[in-house]
Amino acid sequence: MSPSVASSSKGIGMGGQILGDRYQVERQLGKKAGRWTLKAQDIQTDSPVILKVLFLDDGLNATDLRLFKREVDALKLLNHEATPRYLSYFEMEMPTQDQVMVLVQSYVDGVSLETYLGQSRTFSETEIVAIAQAALEILDALHSHEPPIIHRDIRPSNLLLQPGLPVATAKVCLVDFGTVKALSASTTAITMIGTDGYLPPEQSAGRVLAISDLYSLGATLAEALTGKSPLTMRAQGLRIRFEEFADVTPDFAAWLKKLLAPSLDKRWQSAQAALTALKQLG
Numbered sequence: 176m177s178p179s180v181a182s183s184s185k186g187i188g189m190g191g192q193i194l195g196d197r198y199q200v201e202r203q204l205g206k207k208a209g210r211w212t213l214k215a216q217d218i219q220t221d222s223p224v225i226l227k228v229l230f231l232d233d234g235l236n237a238t239d240l241r242l243f244k245r246e247v248d249a250l251k252l253l254n255h256e257a258t259p260r261y262l263s264y265f266e267m268e269m270p271t272q273d274q275v276m277v278l279v280q281s282y283v284d285g286v287s288l289e290t291y292l293g294q295s296r297t298f299s300e301t302e303i304v305a306i307a308q309a310a311l312e313i314l315d316a317l318h319s320h321e322p323p324i325i326h327r328d329i330r331p332s333n334l335l336l337q338p339g340l341p342v343a344t345a346k347v348c349l350v351d352f353g354t355v356k357a358l359s360a361s362t363t364a365i366t367m368i369g370t371d372g373y374l375p376p377e378q379s380a381g382r383v384l385a386i387s388d389l390y391s392l393g394a395t396l397a398e399a400l401t402g403k404s405p406l407t408m409r410a411q412g413l414r415i416r417f418e419e420f421a422d423v424t425p426d427f428a429a430w431l432k433k434l435l436a437p438s439l440d441k442r443w444q445s446a447q448a449a450l451t452a453l454k455q456l457g
Contacts, residue, residue, distance in 0.1 A: 193218070194277060195265050198226055209234050210243075214282065217262075223282035224262060227353070231274040242353060247278050249324055249355040257313050257348045259283055283348050285335030288399050292331055297402040300423045302342040306399070308453055309347035310334060310392055314446040318385040325383055328354040329391035330373045331398055372405040376413055376437050386442050389449060393434035397421075413437040426456050 192200045198215040204225070205212035211228040229235070229243045250261035263279040291298075298306070317324040326349065336345040375390035377383065394405040397417035401408065410416045415435050418428045430453055436442040443449035
């Protein structure tokens, strides 16, 4: 363990500290109970990385540990240019005897849709179509794994434009695989995980399928199109009535409605099917 690690309990979020004798912390990006997300610099390769840190203390619950291990396993499987790459994993002991698990992944530099929405910037139908096509190509690759890799938490903060606007020249990236699950056809029962407003009805009820990601993507696109939270556009029957707040063509509205269908049998049945139909809109 590097002597430059701070001695205060859970005090690894401050810049300048080194973890694993290799990764110099620059700043904290996120913090939940017992979990940290840090941006750091790999001092061996001089490249930016993301550190996901999990504290193995008495406050750790089984779900957090399970999700952390799944994220490690999923990133090892992923080899997509528009998602984070697995770089390393290690365990270490802090000076206060706190045990931590650390996942190291590549840093995806970009601007999230959430950031633009926070600046009151919405997206045109043309821009949404481009974002949707790129996102569906990523999901098709994830869902084509055996078993399929389900993201389970697609929302504006997890879709990035790299390096940023304009959309026409940006690369769309999907990040934050902290709720990912590799799902076999015979195991669809899960703990309810995700973000309210973007969760499809079946996921809210504790069941998830590959096409559950399609609904979450649809809710994200509807918000990017209108600037309104999906919860504020949700009508009786759980349908998100985005068309009341956006000027879109009938064909695209019909396509997005099918992405957002609350009923599984009325939703696009795969990312590939949704992508093919979108490309045919012309």
